[in-house]
Amino acid sequence: MKIVVIHDDISETSPIMVMLRVQYGDDNVVLHTHSQPGLEYVLSNLGQKMVVLLDKNFYDGKEKSGIKVFEEIRAKTSLVSVILTSVSNISDIGEENLKILINNDLFAFESFTSDYSKIIELIDKAVEGMDLRIDAVLEEWIVKQPEEKRERQYITTKGDKSYTLNEILESIRQRTEIGRSLEQNILKLAVDLLTRKNMKLDD
Amino acid sequence: MISTIVAYDDNDSDLGDYFVDSHENITVVLRANAQIVNVSIRGLDCTEVFVNSTITPLNGNRFIFIGISHGNEEELVSHEVYVSASNLTSFSNSLFYSCACLTGLKLGKNLIGAGCLVFVGYNDTVLVNVDYFEIFYNCQNHCIKEFLKGNETIEGSFSKMIDYYNEEIDKLLPGDMDDLLAATSLINNRDCLILLGDRKLRLNDFEIA
Numbered sequence: 001m002k003i004v005v006i007h008d009d010i011s012e013t014s015p016i017m018v019m020l021r022v023q024y025g026d027d028n029v030v031l032h033t034h035s036q037p038g039l040e041y042v043l044s045n046l047g048q049k050m051v052v053l054l055d056k057n058f059y060d061g062k063e064k065s066g067i068k069v070f071e072e073i074r075a076k077t078s079l080v081s082v083i084l085t086s087v088s089n090i091s092d093i094g095e096e097n098l099k100i101l102i103n104n105d106l107f108a109f110e111s112f113t114s115d116y117s118k119i120i121e122l123i124d125k126a127v128e129g130m131d132l133r134i135d136a137v138l139e140e141w142i143v144k145q146p147e148e149k150r151e152r153q154y155i156t157t158k159g160d161k162s163y164t165l166n167e168i169l170e171s172i173r174q175r176t177e178i179g180r181s182l183e184q185n186i187l188k189l190a191v192d193l194l195t196r197k198n199m200k201l202d203d
Numbered sequence: 204m205i206s207t208i209v210a211y212d213d214n215d216s217d218l219g220d221y222f223v224d225s226h227e228n229i230t231v232v233l234r235a236n237a238q239i240v241n242v243s244i245r246g247l248d249c250t251e252v253f254v255n256s257t258i259t260p261l262n263g264n265r266f267i268f269i270g271i272s273h274g275n276e277e278e279l280v281s282h283e284v285y286v287s288a289s290n291l292t293s294f295s296n297s298l299f300y301s302c303a304c305l306t307g308l309k310l311g312k313n314l315i316g317a318g319c320l321v322f323v324g325y326n327d328t329v330l331v332n333v334d335y336f337e338i339f340y341n342c343q344n345h346c347i348k349e350f351l352k353g354n355e356t357i358e359g360s361f362s363k364m365i366d367y368y369n370e371e372i373d374k375l376l377p378g379d380m381d382d383l384l385a386a387t388s389l390i391n392n393r394d395c396l397i398l399l400g401d402r403k404l405r406l407n408d409f410e411i412a
Contacts, residue, residue, distance in 0.1 A: 141380050152333075153217070153333045154332065154333055155330055155333065155384075155388065156217050156218055156221075156330075156331050156333060157304055157328050157330055157331070158218070158272075158273050158274065158302065158303045158304040158325075158328070158331065159273060159274070159275060159303075159304035159305060159328050159329070160273040160280070181328070181330075181391070182387065185330075185390055185391045186383075186387050188387065188391070189383070189386055189387045189390050192372075192390055193376070
């Protein structure tokens with residue numbers, strides 16, 4: 001699990017970075033103080049489970065905003081948890097931007113103050129959530145498969161469609177049919193096993 | 204004598220091999236019963252005209268039809284549609300067994316409405332994991348193979364197929380992630396199975412003097 005901090009007001013020596021490194025390990029916490037390199041880092045590491053702590057404004061609006069970065073992450077994947085922070089109030093976010101955040105599954109919004117405990121708590125909660133996400137587990141597994149395996153047919157349907165693992169990965173990230181179907185079937189398998197094993201124990 | 208017709212799309216680019224193996228898996232049981240007279244129809248002959256002309260000589264007597272191909276809510280499809288609303292009545296007095304996607308939603312009900320005695324199929328998308336063909340067609344064919352042995356009603360055979368799916372799912376569980384994903388596809392297929400029509404029919408109900 002990687003914690004990616006994209007924030008122009010945090011440095012490598014900031015208390016929040018120290019706290020995160022203690023909790024998640026030096027190698028698992030990454031800081032970008034500019035929005036574009038931060039976005040590029042996230043998009044080039046999509047196979048890695050990530051929680052992103054993202055600032056709303058960069059250098060007084062001179063760089064790509066946090067909301068734009070969030071939108072661009074969501075265009076590629078729904079499997080990254082994003083926590084947006086701002087020194088301003090949530091009421092200062094316009095209606096259109098609020099819709100973007102809410103409708104695209106922002107994990108949390110939190111004011112950025114000198115008390116980091118709330119933000120750390122939210123990051124912990126997001127990490128816990130990622131560990132339990134079936135889509136994230138599937139993504140992580142697919143990314144680890146050899147490219148040759150990922151490019152050949154993996155599942156076909158008798159409705160005349162076929163999917164490679166790469167296509168399934170894309171579908172999981174974009175939350176389209178075959179990816180959602182796989183997630184649902186994994187849940188069904190879990191429920192089915194619990195139900196049938198219980199029945200056997202009760203016999 | 205018992206008449207069976209098996210249509211299988213050996214010409215399909217994705218699942219042609221699967222359909223061929225699935226067909227062979229069923230015909231082993233058909234050949235074992237001397238009472239059964241089977242006609243198999245290959246992919247390029249899976250047309251409405253050819254299928255209808257194969258059924259016509261049965262003179263309205265009962266028969267068993269098995270479709271091994273792609274499909275959708277209202278049709279069985281090879282390179283062209285070969286079972287649809289336009290030839291439903293050809294299947295009156297039949298047991299209709301479909302392994303295709305979605306046919307349980309409308310086609311099965313339409314067939315029963317047109318005088319088909321019993322329909323076994325799937326009311327959602329049927330998944331097949333490419334490296335697990337044998338497990339998948341063994342599961343899909345289990346009901347009709349049990350029925351053709353002559354000891355069970357179609358309902359009993361259907362129930363045995365569900366049990367067989369469960370056994371195969373359980374066998375995959377100790378395996379790796381590929382095995383688990385195959386098990387989830389089997390669960391998907393098991394849960395969209397549907398049986399319509401006269402559940403008490405037995406093989407001997409299809410005997411023709």
